Amino acid sequence: MSSQAAIEFANAHQKHYLQQLIEFLRIPSIGTSPAHRADMQRAAQWLANLMERIGLHSVQLIPTDLHPVVYGAWGSDEHEAPTLLIYGHYDVQPADPEEQWHTPPFEPTIQDGNVYARGASDDKGQLLTHLVAAEAYLRTSGKIPVNLKFFIEGQEECGSFGMEEVIQQHSDMLRCDAVVISDDSFWDAATPKITIGTRGLVYFEVDIQGPRHDLHSGTYGGAVHNPLQVAAEMIARLHDAQGRVAIPGFYEHVQPLSAEERHELEHIPFDEERFLHEEIGAPALWPGEVGYSLRERITARPTLEIHGIRGGFVQEGQKTVIPADATIKLSMRLVPDQDPLEIARLFEEHIRRITPPTVRVSVRLLSYAYPALVDRHAPAIQAAVEAYHLGFGSRPVFLRTGGTLPVVADFMRILQAPVVMMGFGLPDDNLHAPNEKLSVSQFFGGVRTAIHFMECMARQSTSP
Structure with a gap:
């Protein structure tokens, strides 16, 4: 089984996969809008159909009080290979204010190397990288080096309401060695980031x-x-x-920062002037909690x-x-x-x-x-470090995020598995704002990284 063959297959079919992404992005799956309930169902069924075409088994729509979870799997827990649970979400934010979009939000447009559409980066494009990686392995080797399970929900943009109960009810089916979430961005245009903590x-x-x-x-x-x-x-x-x-x-x-984490945080470049003037636009920064740096206050306090x-x-x-x-x-x-x-x-x-x-x-x-904190030394995290290096040529930094992602703590608590938060977006992707985008090169870099990650996880399980 060759990761190189899978990468070559994905590269040779880039036009097909871009068209696939565009087709997915055309569905206005606005999960918070009752007017789009039918579109939510259409997006869920689109994913289920794709999983079946790829060759996944046990494909099903798991009902919830709102929008279904799309589940599909490859392999078996009985196999010695590790099992990865890939999490993502097919619901997107409303496009308002639509008059500020340069192109229609649900008519995906490729310009200057970017795909512009609502949901391009958050999260349709990023979750699709793992499905492309799985298909690339199956089309070239007939198998995947790990067992895969996909859990793709439709309620993330309204707080993943009810997901804790769904995960609990299906915990046996979702049992895994690690959960992978690609719904994040690089630290900067050249530096990948692994998020190890959420508030x-x-x-x-x-x-x-x-x-x-x-x-x-x-x-x-x-x-x-x-x-x-x-x-x-x-x-x-x-x-x-x-x-x-x-x-x-x-x-x-x-829980205070460890000495290792504080040292790393202090050595990651951070331009406070740019943060103030370009991101915030206030006259000055508030000094906040005395005794803690700005970076620590916005992520770890x-x-x-x-x-x-x-x-x-x-x-x-x-x-x-x-x-x-x-x-x-x-x-x-x-x-x-x-x-x-x-x-x-x-x-x-x-x-x-x-x-x-x-x-x-x-x-x-x-x-x-609940807040969550992942052990950066966990084997799955180290596999992600190697995969980023192979897929993008750069090793990631480790950072906490100031935001909240409820399913991270739910997965860790219920499944007792580490969560690998490895995103492929860029900081300027305009999430939740007009002109959301995803770089085409980041999309296919994400596919390469997902392919390598599966191989790195498999290799770790066979290492003495």
């Missing part, structure tokens, strides 16, 4: 109820504790003067952010009203080993402790997700 999340709404109804500020001002003022006062008590979250017990289980305050009169003009109520929307990003349910309890206790007797509050937990 967890708790998201809240806090409702503050004051008087029975809105009041005239001239008649009642000075006698009523304005719920919007209460909201501002409570928000001001969520951080201390050192930029730390002021909830008692919040940091008790935070927990945070609390306010997302919105609702209440009172917000239309054009003026209205002198004391609102009856106000609502705060906020979330906390969590790091290992913080438990989101414990943090939720601590937060609610803190809110009730700082609530003045002049108002009533209710606290609603809207969603939560």
Whole structure:
């Protein structure tokens, strides 16, 4: 079985695979829109049909409360070869605002070496690299060096709602030695990145109820504790003067960076001026939690952010009203080993402790997700390092991400398998924004890397 033969096959059929990607991207599988339920089903069936044509077995659509999971496999757990579970998602973000697209979002266009379309990088193009790699092996060798299982969901863009239960219910079928996720980007145009950590999340709404109804500020001002003022006062008590979250017990289980990880983080080039002026556009950076670098604060430290305050009169003009109520929307990003349910309890206790007797509050937990941290020395991670080197000619850096990917912690906890987050996108792919793209060279570099990764995993299993 030759990885070189598989790569040569994929290279010889690049036009076919690009057309295949374009066909997939034409399906407007917007998972968050009820108007696109039929398109979601069409995208799922498109994937199932592709898996069957490639030669996978046990192909099926696993029903969920919303959109189906597409499953397919090759090989058997009884074989001595390691088993890889490939995760991806076929749902995409809405294309709004469509007027800012240079080309129609669901009419894929190839320009300047890029495929422009919604979902090109997130995640249709990236997940397709593994299906192409599998087909290339089967067409040239009749077999794949590892056992493969594909688990492709349609609810990632709405928080992978219900996926924890699906993974739990099918844990025997999904049993594997490693999970592979390609839904990420390189560190820069020339440097691959393996994400070894994701932050967890708790998201809240806090409702503050004051008087029975809105009041005239001239008649009642000075006698009523304005719920919007209460909201501002409570928000001001969520951080201390050192930029730390002021909830008692919040940091008790935070796992600090290892010396190895901190050393590597310090030596990865990071241009704070470019980060400020090109990505953020604010007058200056907030110093945040005292004692930690910017890179550490945005990836490896927990945070609390306010997302919105609702209440009172917000239309054009003026209205002198004391609102009856106000609502705060906020979330906390969590790091290992913080438990989101414990943090939720601590937060609610803190809110009730700082609530003045002049108002009533209710606290609603809207969603939560666990943080995850992968051992960079795990064999599957080291196989990915070698595969990147063979596929792109560069070794990756290891980084945590500040974002949240709930299925990572779910896979690790339920399947007891490491998760290899090896993306093939680029930082300027415009994810969730107009003019999303995927570089054609990155797409086929991803195919090469996926082919090498399967071989590297197989070789590791036979090493003494």
